[in-house]
Amino acid sequence: MASPNSMSLASPDAMTPCYILGIESSCDETAAAVVRADAPCGERVVSEVVLSQLEDHRPYGGVVPEIAARAHLSALQALVAEAMQRAGVGYGDLSAVAATGGPGLIGGVIVGVMAAKAIAMVHDKPFLAVNHLEGHALTPRLSHDVPFPYLLLLVSGGHCQLLVVEGVGQFRRLGTTIDDAAGEAFDKVAKMIGLGYPGGPAVQAAAVGGDPRRFDLPRPLKGRPGFDFSFSGLKAAVRRSIEQMPPGPLSAQDKSDLAASFQAALVDSTLDRVRRAVRHFRANWPQGTALVVAGGVAANAPLRAELTTLAAREGLDFVAPPLKWCTDNAAMIAWAAAERLALGQSDPLDFKPRPRWPLDPDAPKARGAGAVKA
The missing domain is CATH 3.30.420.40 (ATPase, nucleotide binding domain)
Structure with a gap:
């Protein structure tokens, strides 16, 4: 074996x-x-x-x-x-x-x-x-060829979790979203702004020419204890910002500024949670050497850049798979x-497909007003 x-x-x-x-x-x-x-x-x-x-x-x-x-x-x-x-x-x-x-x-x-x-x-x-x-x-x-254990930020349209990957089938969940996943927030904000689908690439492209400081958007859970995420309030804040603007279609600059402000807030909030998890990981898994990001939102260039800087500052290697393997x-x-x-494992032919399948079934349920997932 x-x-x-x-x-x-x-x-x-x-x-x-x-x-x-x-x-x-x-x-x-x-x-x-x-x-x-x-x-x-x-x-x-x-x-x-x-x-x-x-x-x-x-x-x-x-x-x-x-x-x-x-x-x-x-x-x-x-x-x-x-x-x-x-x-x-x-x-x-x-x-x-x-x-x-x-x-x-x-x-x-x-x-x-x-x-x-x-x-x-x-x-x-x-x-x-x-x-x-x-x-x-x-x-x-x-x-x-990343060795176990490593700290994983799994961030996609349906999932947003921080996990310690200790081995094949061995996961310790540190945090999860209490409401929306990051990718879901990208899609919904892109739809509000009128950028189309899928939201992640559309928001990133629009944000390039935008002012990330024009709209004062919240950084959910930033500075709070724990490792959980929340993006519902950020999404709602974008909607309020749009409703407070003069009637009529958004201009191209309005869209770019909203995209840039939203992306900056999401990345800032995510980095805060990852930073806390990195320090916890280094203290409790001293043999671990890498911070890894995976999932569709791992293709976001600003997020990758900030994670690269964070990992270097905290003494970890940063690993992001090629973009084609993030989605x-x-x-x-x-x-x-x-x-x-x-490892000698396989499954019987009577295996039943599962709509839900947590990596860490022993992890406590997420707590919060919007918590709906295990």
Whole structure:
């Protein structure tokens, strides 16, 4: 059995390459990838294909679950075939088949899980149901060979958490959002301002020409004890700022200034919580060497820049996976499966897809007026 800290994962049969097919369908991107688990860092992803549904959901300003599920069902078979063809391997060459088992939009998760189960059963391969959040959490080991333990800021459209990653399947949650996730706040603020969907890239682009000091927006929970996040009040403050402006459409400069002010407040608030977590991490996990950011909002350039500075100041390496692996992708699912397979783990074919699946099930529930998630 390989060590949990092993950086080159051995094949179950050391004489043959360890190829793993991964499938991701938890939200609005259909993806398939083949990873060679026993290859050195930089050569592990043999093929990857992602089909975005952005244009399908753009008219609605967010993801419509029914549309997403139908799109996954329509596209997945062809995407898996393309990923296998690009990898130059057959199904018989695989060591395992993996899919996101949750959390996510349950219709899409079911599509991916059923496809992976069918391939695994027909070709007599191990099946692994991967926690989507663990896929994000282990991506730094796919791209950068980061040893355990490390401090992770997982920040996306549906999740905002601070976790200590102690090993495969071993997570200690320090903090979570008590209301909106950061990515959700980006999307909703972009819609208020009239910047379109998805909100993260739209807000970042608009903020480039904006004045971040024009609107005096709050920094939720800044300076407070603990490591939790809150973005609902910030989002509401943006709405109030818009309502207090003269009637009529917002000018281009108004939009830029609102985007810049919102982004600055969100980054400032996030940095405060991460700074507290870094000091807690260094005091309690002295062997840890890295601060890692993952998830779709990890693509935000100002946030990355501030986290880089913070990590350097606190004596930690800063690791951010390549942008293509920050958003939802199948390479991270295949890699997380590879890490589990190396520990002798797999899942039964009667695994049930999960709309919710916390990384740290023992963590206390978030407390606060807007707390709705475990």
